[in-house]
Amino acid sequence: KQEVTQIPAALSVPEGENLVLNCSFTDSAIYNLQWFRQDPGKGLTSLLLIQSSQREQTSGRLNASLDKSSGRSTLYIAASQPGDSATYLCAVKDAGNMLTFGGGTRLMVKP
Amino acid sequence: GAGVSQSPRYKVAKRGQDVALRCDPISGHVSLFWYQQALGQGPEFLTYFQNEAQLDKSGLPSDRFFAERPEGSVSTLKIQRTQQEDSAVYLCASSSYPGGETQYFGPGTRLLVL
Numbered sequence: 001k002q003e004v005t006q007i008p009a010a011l012s013v014p015e016g017e018n019l020v021l022n023c024s025f026t027d028s029a030i031y032n033l034q035w036f037r038q039d040p041g042k043g044l045t046s047l048l049l050i051q052s053s054q055r056e057q058t059s060g061r062l063n064a065s066l067d068k069s070s071g072r073s074t075l076y077i078a079a080s081q082p083g084d085s086a087t088y089l090c091a092v093k094d095a096g097n098m099l100t101f102g103g104g105t106r107l108m109v110k111p
Numbered sequence: 112g113a114g115v116s117q118s119p120r121y122k123v124a125k126r127g128q129d130v131a132l133r134c135d136p137i138s139g140h141v142s143l144f145w146y147q148q149a150l151g152q153g154p155e156f157l158t159y160f161q162n163e164a165q166l167d168k169s170g171l172p173s174d175r176f177f178a179e180r181p182e183g184s185v186s187t188l189k190i191q192r193t194q195q196e197d198s199a200v201y202l203c204a205s206s207s208y209p210g211g212e213t214q215y216f217g218p219g220t221r222l223l224v225l
Contacts, residue, residue, distance in 0.1 A: 043202060044154075046214075093212075096167060099156065099214060
């Protein structure tokens with residue numbers, strides 16, 4: 001059974017810092033890996049999707065990398081802003097179509 | 112529609128009551144998923160529909176949980192004889208085709224069982 005772990009569980013940084021969120025998964029037979037953002041009381045917003053054949057994806061200040069063989073992904077956020085404060089979730093998709101999520105990293109960016 | 116919608120947004124139930132949670136997926140989306148998210152945790156898969164067919168219900172925690180999508184569009188998740196451990200946010204997601212890369216999530220229904 002696929003298991004996804006995210007470290008750290010919570011992170012508080014001052015505005016402007018660059019930061020890295022980590023995600024690991026136990027079964028490397030994935031189709032893709034996705035990073036989501038969740039704001040309190042809201043649904044999930046997809047940030048980046050990396051296919052299993054890809055190494056990284058970039059969108060604005062966000063960069064996600066994937067090392068499928070070692071079962072790891074990182075989400076890099078450059079020049080963090082208070083508006084980046086949210087919970088970030090990593091999820092992998094396998095042959096079963098559903099997503100398996102990690103527990104999330106709660107990020108607080110202080111002005 | 113513009114996105115996935117869910118109703119009600121909040122539901123308070125007394126232990127033992129039955130509840131029904133509704134999901135309206137994006138129009139035309141073939142695949143529909145239900146997830147359960149406990150406080151402070153990531154979402155966990157409950158069940159998956161392709162059109163009206165329930166292809167995977169391996170995540171349903173007990174036989175008190177039942178989901179249907181009779182016309183391949185709107186879906187209802189029903190929980191019978193609710194218990195306190197059922198308190199969670201129930202998220203619905205849809206994707207345009209089977210194996211579709213992107214699942215679009217609704218805002219969720221927050222269920223509190225007292």
